[in-house]
Amino acid sequence: MNYVVMMSTNIMAKANRVYKTKVPVTKNQQVEAEVVDITYQGMGVIKIDNFPIFVIDAIPGEVVQVGITKVLKSYAFGRVIKRVKASPNRAENVDKVAITTGIAPLANLKYEAQLTFKQRQVEQLFKKVNVSVEVNPTIGMTDPTKYRNKAQVPVQMVNGQLETGFYRRGSHKLMPVEDFYIQDPKVDEAVSVTRDVLRDLGISAYDEEIHKGVVRHIMARRGFYSHELMVVIITNTKKLPEADNIAAALRAKLPELKSFIHNINNHDTNVIMGQWNETVWGADEIHDQLMGKDFIIGPNSFYQINPQTTAVLYTLAAEKAGLKPTDVVVDAYSGIGTITLSIADQVAKVYGVEVVEDAVLDAEKNAQNNHIDNVEFVTADAPEQMTQWAADGLKPDVVFVDPPRKGLTNELISAVSAMQPKTFVYISCNPATLARDTVQILAEGFHIDGPIQPIDQFPQTTHVESVLIFKR
Numbered sequence: 001m002n003y004v005v006m007m008s009t010n011i012m013a014k015a016n017r018v019y020k021t022k023v024p025v026t027k028n029q030q031v032e033a034e035v036v037d038i039t040y041q042g043m044g045v046i047k048i049d050n051f052p053i054f055v056i057d058a059i060p061g062e063v064v065q066v067g068i069t070k071v072l073k074s075y076a077f078g079r080v081i082k083r084v085k086a087s088p089n090r091a092e093n094v095d096k097v098a099i100t101t102g103i104a105p106l107a108n109l110k111y112e113a114q115l116t117f118k119q120r121q122v123e124q125l126f127k128k129v130n131v132s133v134e135v136n137p138t139i140g141m142t143d144p145t146k147y148r149n150k151a152q153v154p155v156q157m158v159n160g161q162l163e164t165g166f167y168r169r170g171s172h173k174l175m176p177v178e179d180f181y182i183q184d185p186k187v188d189e190a191v192s193v194t195r196d197v198l199r200d201l202g203i204s205a206y207d208e209e210i211h212k213g214v215v216r217h218i219m220a221r222r223g224f225y226s227h228e229l230m231v232v233i234i235t236n237t238k239k240l241p242e243a244d245n246i247a248a249a250l251r252a253k254l255p256e257l258k259s260f261i262h263n264i265n266n267h268d269t270n271v272i273m274g275q276w277n278e279t280v281w282g283a284d285e286i287h288d289q290l291m292g293k294d295f296i297i298g299p300n301s302f303y304q305i306n307p308q309t310t311a312v313l314y315t316l317a318a319e320k321a322g323l324k325p326t327d328v329v330v331d332a333y334s335g336i337g338t339i340t341l342s343i344a345d346q347v348a349k350v351y352g353v354e355v356v357e358d359a360v361l362d363a364e365k366n367a368q369n370n371h372i373d374n375v376e377f378v379t380a381d382a383p384e385q386m387t388q389w390a391a392d393g394l395k396p397d398v399v400f401v402d403p404p405r406k407g408l409t410n411e412l413i414s415a416v417s418a419m420q421p422k423t424f425v426y427i428s429c430n431p432a433t434l435a436r437d438t439v440q441i442l443a444e445g446f447h448i449d450g451p452i453q454p455i456d457q458f459p460q461t462t463h464v465e466s467v468l469i470f471k472r
């Protein structure tokens, strides 16, 4: 690598603090500068008199002519008019739509540079919280495209026609897209087919401004190994018009279809799926295999979106945990039981805790289907349940946590500390909260065991997964 990707996950907040003098640019002005950084959204950063300007599709080391499109108090946005000098790390022939929409904001970086970017990002976040730790090079994929097994695609009327696509960055204006670049092409196909069927039957998209219309999102999920396909139509209305005709048309055009579900979401929030599902045709769930085990995946259950790297991730986490046949293990944030069931035959007992009830029901069925009986799942808030287990005197040898992006709570960390496990395995999909939580975990008397291992679960995006082991 001939350059180091400079970092700023939080550059907008930093800009707010740093920039106090008069704004040096105006709208429509043209400036020329070197790109010095990448934001967490994957935008390039140039600076004029230290004032940051965020630019789509500009990478560090490049010199760009930029037209200023929007000026705010402490930062501005611009677009590239001319690339005066390109970076040797620029990837050739990449999908422009994927970059400009933000589907794949890092696709303009060669894959090697993406992996370095992610390693540096983790390093910087730990430096910021003053924790010294070694960060290994990011483990990448051999083919880092078309990996996502699931799509949740917004639906909107555009010029009187029902369209599926992607919201432009920072807006709710839909840009029609068919090839999502990082998704399984069969998943993309399922979305386009469903869109065409809805068009043919004259079904409308929901309009969130006037609160009229029917369909909000289409969700499609496909088993990487099983090739079983699920399609979910999410409506604002209680009824899905023409449901049976939609089912017949989907079955005719999607031979892999195993499950077609109608989901209702009439809440005006950012949550895509509602709690109410009706199976219109086929099974209530699909199956897929992971690490030799079979899993049932329902419409509302979390399932890792990159099954190829997930297997690498879990194998590595289990290895690093040094599991023994006598070990009692807790798997917090257990979802449909993927970690629990993949380690169960290496240990004496695993307890899983997960807040989504349907996911726990899936996890229990998954245990049965795989003939695993040394596991127990509880539906509860993980911090509450861990506190309860600690109070009950449960003393696991190993605790795994795999929380959502917001990370752990103080309560959960204190509960783990009270349980005094030998090993605490933290699998994280957000290095910022991993770094934050590490500070408290260390304060509770654990120490870091070995380097952090970043894994590229989400190629072409700015996200990165990491595994970190703590010992008592």
Ligand code: SAH
Pocket: 302, 303, 304, 333, 334, 335, 336, 337, 338, 339, 353, 354, 355, 356, 359, 380, 381, 382, 383, 402, 403, 404
């Ligand atoms: N380990 C699983 C799931 C990880 S994703 C896997 O790899 O498949 C994180 C999981 O945490 C999701 O299943 C989500 O439903 C669950 N979750 C979110 N908040 C929670 C909470 N407060 N308590 C318990 N589980 C929670």
